[in-house]
Every structure is written in C-alpha cells, then in structure tokens.
Amino acid sequence: MALLLFLIVMAIILIAAAIFSIVQKDLLFAVLGTGVISLILSIFFYILQAPDVAITEAAIGIALTTIIFIITIRNTTRDENKYNDDHINKFKTKKDV
C-alpha cells in the first residue's frame, strides 16, 4: 500500500515539476525542474522493470542535459521576459551598422 501511495505521489510530483518548469519565469529554476522530471522518470523506469533505461536516464537526463542547459543560460539570458541585456542591445552588431 505504501508503494502505491509512493507511485501516486511520484506521478503528481512529475506533472507538477513539468508545469513548474513551463510556468517559471526564472530559467535556471525551470531547468532544475527538468532535472527533477528526469530523476522521477528514472525511478518510474526502475519500477517498470527497465534498469538499463533507468541508468541511461539517470546519467544523461539528470547530469548532462541539466549542465548544458545551465551553460546556455550563462551565455544568454536568465529571465524569460527579458530577451536580452539592454545595454548590449545599444551596441548594434557590426553587420547591422
């Protein structure tokens, strides 16, 4: 019975994390939400008797995908509503001038 409750709670957290990473305006937290999705997904794969897939999801989904998203955010913007840094926008690129 505890396992059933665990499964239901996991499913709810999974959907909640997905909605959180879509709604959240701070992109860094949104990316951490996708990390949570991958973590719970690998637990689901383990319960559904797929240990190979669970290991792959744990190694690639949690660690590597999250870090490349974070590197991209470091090189672009962190706020979803601010599409650029304003003072950089003052300088046009060389091609535009």
Added chain:
Amino acid sequence: MFKKLIVFILIGVIGYMLTVTFSNIPLGENRIGSLDNPETVSAFYLNKSPQDLKVANTITAIVVNFRGFDTLGEVTVLFLAATGLASILYRKEDEEEEENIKHFAHRLNLPSSSLVRTGAKILFPLLLLLGIYVFIHGHLTPGGGFQGGAIIATGFLLMLISYKGFQTNHKVMVWLESLAGLGFVGIGLYGLIAYGSFLQNTGWTGNLNDLISGGLIPLIYIFIGIKVATELTNVLDILLNIKPRKK
C-alpha cells in the same frame, strides 16, 4: 488570442487521441506470445539471446547484435552532433571578445572552493572506474557502452567545472575516438569477410554469465563506451570554454 485558441484546440485533440488510443492498450498485458515457436520479434530475441548468443542482458544483445547496424548509425549521429556543435560555436577572437576576457579576468582565475576541489579529486577516479566497470560488464548487468560513457563524461565534467586550469588532452581524445570508431567498423568488416554479413557475430560464444562470453559483443560495447565517453567530454569541453560575454 486567435493563435492561443488554435493551440488549445490542437492540444486538446492530440491529448484526446492519445487517451483514446491508450485506453485500448491495457497496461501489463502479455503481447509477446509463446517463446517456443516465436511469432513476435521480442519472443525471437528472448529465445535467441541466452541460447545462441549466450548474452545475459537481452537489451545488450538487441542493441549491439540484432540491431547493430542501427547502433552504428546512432554513434555516427552522436559524432556528427559533436562536430556540428564545435563548428557552430567556433569563432575567431575579435577585439570585442578580447576586451570581454580582460573584463572578466578576475572571474576566470577565481578558483572554486577547496571543498569542491578536494571532493572532485577524490570522486574523479572513482567515477572513471565505475564507468569502465559499467561498459565492460554491459553484457552481464544493466548498463553498457552508452551508460558507461555518460558516467565517464560526468567525471570529466566534475573536473572541468571545479578546476579552471583543467584541460583534456585533445590529441589523445581525438585518437581514442577515431580508433574506437575504426574498431567498431573493423569488427563489422571482419564479420563481412569471415562470415558473409556485416557485424556478424563469431560462432564461439562461451558460457552464459561469464565475463568473456557472447563472442564479439563485449568488444563492440567497449569500443562504443570509449567513443561515447570521448564525444560527450568533447561536447562539454567546447560548451564550457565559450568566452563569457560582457554583463
């Protein structure tokens, strides 16, 4: 507003169609059929993997042997993605960027905390060992070349983000990657010459659950593991070495 309406209608239709489709596919039903005279491809694999190939992990048998050509294509796609990423992000350093580097010099040389550095130094060899264990035992336990390669790349990632001066040896990486790819194709060509079809396994397979069993399957998975590890490390290395922009 009109766009939002269309999107919601589309999402509703797709969600409804998926729900209707999967309400007709009960979870947990046995769709494989009997193994003695296999009618589905799954039954064929489950029958053939332990008895003819002597590979304990059926998924390894499918990925490396039955669908080996597919895996060769997958490794090629990964290689092309790494190459494409490198060529997209390559940029000649112009004056603006040099100014940026000067502006960020104090941040680039800032070391991470000694706790992180010591932890990374201890964990790095253990992660390498775990990755190598996972892809050497790919035909016996869960795991294999892709998982082991990803774990090794995680170890390199830990070193790359905790030591600013840490750099992978590019020459060694390129040689390892090329040799692993050549080894994979070479095994395929050996099968073509000796047995008449590409990636054909040898007749000798050993005993089930031995470390050296399954013919050429462990060897191919070791090559895949080395190739995936070097490619993913290269991807992370390129991404982490982008010059920071002016804030």
Added chain:
Amino acid sequence: MTEFQILFEQHKDLITIAVYGTSIALIVIGLYAVLMKKHLIKIVIGLSIMDAGIHLLFVAIGYISGGTAPIFSRGNENAGARMVDPVPQALVLTAIVIGFAITALALSLIIRLYKHHHTANIDQLNSLKW
C-alpha cells in the same frame, strides 16, 4: 512475485491511470511550451519534456504484469517467458542518447543566435540572413 506485482494486480486501473496519464500529460505540457512560448530556451525545455513523456509511454507499453527485467542468470536460460518486452527498452535507450545530441545541438544554435542578434525571442529573430 515482488511487492509491486501483487500491488499491480490489485490496483490495475489506478496504476494504469498513473503511468499512462502522467506520460500523456508530459507530452501535452511539452507541446504547449513548444507552441506558445517565445523564449528559445523555453522551447527546448518543452521539447525535452515531450521526449521524457514519449520515453515513459514506450517503456510502459513494454511492461508485462509479473515480468522481470530481461536479464538472464546462470542455469535459468528458459526464464524468458516471465520477462518484460525488451524491444521498447532498447529503442528508448537509443532515443535518450539521440535526444541528448539533439538538445546539445539546439542549445549551441541558441548561443550562436544570441551572439549575433542579442536576443532570444523568436518574434525578434525576423531577418532572413544571419
């Protein structure tokens, strides 16, 4: 019989809704983000959420009640009749690795676009040439 298999026989409907419902919800949420969001990184996040839902759906289709993971042990070479379907798992294994490659390529394109146009909004990226 493990604890989960006993539980699965008892509460089949609830677990079916939990697994299928979660994966369909993930696909729909990801599709919404891909179609509606303006920020490029949010679109790629949506794609990866859709990916996750499809992977869960595939593995769930291959699950067989009372089945074990498709790994044999010594002296048990005929245990295949009690195992889950290995083919969807092998396909998902491939799909996860390819998904990572696609995400990395997409994000590198975003970094490059941002360096040229100084914007990550798809509505502002309206010039045909770089």
